[in-house]
Amino acid sequence: MMPSAEDFGSEIGDDIAKYFQGAEGLDATDRVRLYKLAWDLCGDGFGQRAVQYERYYAGDPVRLYAMNYSGYDKTDAFRLVDRALDLAGDPQQAVAQVRDRANTPRR
Numbered sequence: 590m591m592p593s594a595e596d597f598g599s600e601i602g603d604d605i606a607k608y609f610q611g612a613e614g615l616d617a618t619d620r621v622r623l624y625k626l627a628w629d630l631c632g633d634g635f636g637q638r639a640v641q642y643e644r645y646y647a648g649d650p651v652r653l654y655a656m657n658y659s660g661y662d663k664t665d666a667f668r669l670v671d672r673a674l675d676l677a678g679d680p681q682q683a684v685a686q687v688r689d690r691a692n693t694p695r696r
Contacts, residue, residue, distance in 0.1 A: 591621055591628075 609617035
């Protein structure tokens with residue numbers, strides 16, 4: 590909540606000037622104006638309503654993500670993982686090779 594122009598001239602004007610002052614000598618009036626400009630650029634009520642509409646017009650986003658995940662054909666992805674695991678070879682055979690190397694005397 591930002592103070593209005595009337596607030597600067599009221600009984601709380603001195604408090605606003607004290608607590609809203611900025612760094613390096615920025616007075617409270619300019620700092621409040623800067624905050625209000627930033628709000629107008631990125632946070633106005635119309636923009637927020639538009640974001641809400643765009644986010645929810647097709648339905649609940651969490652449910653949509655879940656439906657997309659459960660309905661997606663994952664066979665190509667599983668096939669890719671299976672091929673990658675086949676490239677690594679048999680893990681039991683790899684363990685046996687490591688044991689054989691450990692038991693072979695060194696020269």
